Amino acid sequence: MHPNPTYRTALEHPIFSLISRASGNLQMDSYVIGGYVRDFLLKRGEAKDIDIVAVGSGIALAKEVAKLLPGNPKVSIFKTYGTAMLKSQGIELEFVGARKESYTEDSRNPAVENGTLEDDQNRRDFTINALALSLQSDTFGKLLDPFNGLEDLEKKIIRTPLDPEVTYSDDPLRMLRAIRFATQLDFVIEKASLDAITKNADRIKIISKERIVDEIHKILLADQPSKGFALLHKTGLLPYIFPELVALEGIEEKEGQRHKDNFWHTLEVVDNIAKATDNLWLRWAALLHDIGKAPTKRFDKQIGWTFHAHEFVGSKMVYKLFKRLKMPLNDKMKFVQKMVLMSSRPIVLATDVTDSAVRRLIFDAGEHVEDLMTLCEADITTKNPKKFKKYQNNFKLVRDKIEEVEERDHIRNFQPPVSGEEIMETFAIKPSREIGIIKDAIKEAILEGTIPNEYDAAKEYMLKKGAELNLTPVK
Numbered sequence: 389m390h391p392n393p394t395y396r397t398a399l400e401h402p403i404f405s406l407i408s409r410a411s412g413n414l415q416m417d418s419y420v421i422g423g424y425v426r427d428f429l430l431k432r433g434e435a436k437d438i439d440i441v442a443v444g445s446g447i448a449l450a451k452e453v454a455k456l457l458p459g460n461p462k463v464s465i466f467k468t469y470g471t472a473m474l475k476s477q478g479i480e481l482e483f484v485g486a487r488k489e490s491y492t493e494d495s496r497n498p499a500v501e502n503g504t505l506e507d508d509q510n511r512r513d514f515t516i517n518a519l520a521l522s523l524q525s526d527t528f529g530k531l532l533d534p535f536n537g538l539e540d541l542e543k544k545i546i547r548t549p550l551d552p553e554v555t556y557s558d559d560p561l562r563m564l565r566a567i568r569f570a571t572q573l574d575f576v577i578e579k580a581s582l583d584a585i586t587k588n589a590d591r592i593k594i595i596s597k598e599r600i601v602d603e604i605h606k607i608l609l610a611d612q613p614s615k616g617f618a619l620l621h622k623t624g625l626l627p628y629i630f631p632e633l634v635a636l637e638g639i640e641e642k643e644g645q646r647h648k649d650n651f652w653h654t655l656e657v658v659d660n661i662a663k664a665t666d667n668l669w670l671r672w673a674a675l676l677h678d679i680g681k682a683p684t685k686r687f688d689k690q691i692g693w694t695f696h697a698h699e700f701v702g703s704k705m706v707y708k709l710f711k712r713l714k715m716p717l718n719d720k721m722k723f724v725q726k727m728v729l730m731s732s733r734p735i736v737l738a739t740d741v742t743d744s745a746v747r748r749l750i751f752d753a754g755e756h757v758e759d760l761m762t763l764c765e766a767d768i769t770t771k772n773p774k775k776f777k778k779y780q781n782n783f784k785l786v787r788d789k790i791e792e793v794e795e796r797d798h799i800r801n802f803q804p805p806v807s808g809e810e811i812m813e814t815f816a817i818k819p820s821r822e823i824g825i826i827k828d829a830i831k832e833a834i835l836e837g838t839i840p841n842e843y844d845a846a847k848e849y850m851l852k853k854g855a856e857l858n859l860t861p862v863k
């Protein structure tokens with residue numbers, strides 16, 4: 389046990405002595421609390437969001453702080469919550485008055501009364517988030533830790549200050565936060581908490597989709613996202629968020645033929661891709677790359693288990709899933725769809741890597757061809773080291789070939805070497821079907837390798853195709 393250590397080094401930034409001065413002016417106690425203190429003690433680097441709790445009016449303290457700051461920054465006030473926010477020198481400060489809260493069954497919006505620091509620490513989600521540092525001049529930097537949060541930080545435990553049933557039922561979002569922190573920080577959720585989450589899993593229904601997705605993003609961005617998804621699975625939260633993933637679980641056997649468990653396989657793929665990229669949307673693609681496998685699964689006596697067109701079906705499911713989770717249906721969604729749709733293309737290539745197939749792959753994947761290769765490499769989860777090496781080498785060959793072909797043929801941002809305009813002028817024709825036919829024929833000839841991706845060759849090919857269509861050049 390630590391007898392209230394002092395962490396002045398956490399408060400070296402001049403903003404803290406300024407807040408301390410402002411609190412003194414108002415004869416109000418104030419503390420830094422939550423993520424800033426936690427992350428300082430975990431040495432996770434300087435946080436940009438700082439939460440301040442005032443024993444009194446948080447709004448009054450925010451205004452006093454703004455007065456003392458150069459430029460007198462604007463204070464945003466959220467009256468309903470009794471909180472205030474201001475930004476200064478790239479730091480975001482959130483002020484809240486210490487409070488006692490009680491929640492009702494069907495809402496996250498609590499009834500609030502003023503309270504002491506300890507009341508405020510009590511109403512927080514986890515012991516590691518309830519750690520507070522004093523901003524009073526005589527105790528500046530002293531840690532206030534009524535629930536042994538420091539010990540939990542050292543032991544890497546997620547624990548609630550109150551009975552977990554109360555903490556999670558007060559705000560069911562915390563069930564996801566517990567799993568997110570366990571994943572991000574590589575902590576263990578203590579058993580009583582895990583049981584309470586499991587028991588209350590259906591309460592996640594009252595949480596807005598946006599907040600749920602925020603937590604999923606954070607889980608996906610962790611070093612080992614599978615940890616979070618395994619916990620969502622174990623606690624029974626997964627069906628409320630991703631029924632499509634739940635449907636992938638299990639191994640079926642018919643006539644001695646088995647397929648792999650595509651849920652646990654997916655989690656391995658997500659961990660693999662997390663080692664290769666920080667691109668959140670590519671990580672989403674890894675999470676969803678096999679979702680089409682549940683609805684397309686068939687057993688064929690000759691060939692065994694098949695998942696015919698699962699990539700296509702999966703890419704359609706991506707849209708529905710994004711829509712259900714109220715995620716933006718924008719270019720990010722289209723990127724995930726494209727990755728899912730194309731997820732098997734390089735695999736087919738790996739055994740027979742011809743120039744024309746590579747040109748078609750680059751043409752279809754465009755600027756995302758490397759991302760697609762990263763996804764395919766992450767998809768190798770065989771436990772057979774010989775096979776693993778072989779698949780990896782095959783993809784290495786495809787990558788090399790992509791580089792070689794791209795350098796020569798410039799397919800990535802394909803621009804037709806002969807424009808529609810030029811076709812019209814050459815044959816003195818108006819916009820018509822023929823122009824599309826000729827343009828398409830030139831593109832096909834380039835992808836097939838019949839002609840190089842160059843202007844002269846394309847022009848000549850255009851004349852030849854024109855002749856086939858009974859068009860005569862006028863110049």
Ligand code: CTP
Nearest residue numbers: 422423424439511512513514517518559561562
């Ligand atoms: N908090 C809580 N219950 C929630 C959300 C937040 O008790 N559902 C409390 C915690 O004390 C938390 C603080 O509010 O530390 C600030 O919340 P937030 O900024 O969302 O999280 P951080 O802990 O700062 O962590 P991160 O920035 O990683 O989200």
